[in-house]
Amino acid sequence: MPKLGSNKFDKECPICGGIIWGRGQRVLLEGTKITVCQNCAQHGIILHEPLLNRSKTHTHYSIKARPSKRKGIKKTLIDDLEIVPEFAKKIKNVRNLLGLNQDQFAQKLNEKPSLLRRIETGKVEPTIKLAKKIQEVYNIILLQKSDDSIEAKVRDSKYMKKSSRTSLGDLAFIKKKK
Numbered sequence: 001m002p003k004l005g006s007n008k009f010d011k012e013c014p015i016c017g018g019i020i021w022g023r024g025q026r027v028l029l030e031g032t033k034i035t036v037c038q039n040c041a042q043h044g045i046i047l048h049e050p051l052l053n054r055s056k057t058h059t060h061y062s063i064k065a066r067p068s069k070r071k072g073i074k075k076t077l078i079d080d081l082e083i084v085p086e087f088a089k090k091i092k093n094v095r096n097l098l099g100l101n102q103d104q105f106a107q108k109l110n111e112k113p114s115l116l117r118r119i120e121t122g123k124v125e126p127t128i129k130l131a132k133k134i135q136e137v138y139n140i141i142l143l144q145k146s147d148d149s150i151e152a153k154v155r156d157s158k159y160m161k162k163s164s165r166t167s168l169g170d171l172a173f174i175k176k177k178k
Contacts (some may be wrong), residue, residue: 011024011035013036013037013040014034014036015029015036015037015040015043016037016039016040018037018039019037020035020036020037021037021038023035024036024037024038025037025038025040025041025046026046026047026048027040027041027043027044027045027046027047028044028045028047029043029044029045030044033047080145080146081128081143081144081145081146082143082144082145082146083125083126083128083131083142083143084141084142084143084144087119087125087126087131087142088119088120088121088122090140090141090142091116091119091120091134091140091142092120094138094140095120098138102116102117102120108137109130109133109134109137111130111133126142128143131143
């Protein structure tokens, strides 16, 4: 006895064993191109046939890859910038001079008021990006060039020789024998 609702044109899904209604969905699953039902299509990469060149002799498929869920952290080179030591006082003074409360101040920067409260109390140091935003909007200086380059650290080192040129040996910190 034939199955209810099935005819000679219906196909069986190779994944779940159910009936594939209509044309089915062509997917790339574990390196194999197969036609599966709509429910099982989510387990593979869906292949779409090009609309222009649909011929029976040559079938070309283009792969629609799933969007990758990378957490795109953009690494930008910051030219030795650091936050000034008294950033909290400067931000609070500017806010008070303009007569703004913390919520209004945060709204102009499109930041959360709780973040700016913690920055004003000195519990959190603003990021370089946020410091640049505050500098642009409120015209205060929060960033300065840092002097903490490798050469400056080596120059001040107790192992540094009195010569004017730096060599590889000067950069290596050597333990002295007792």
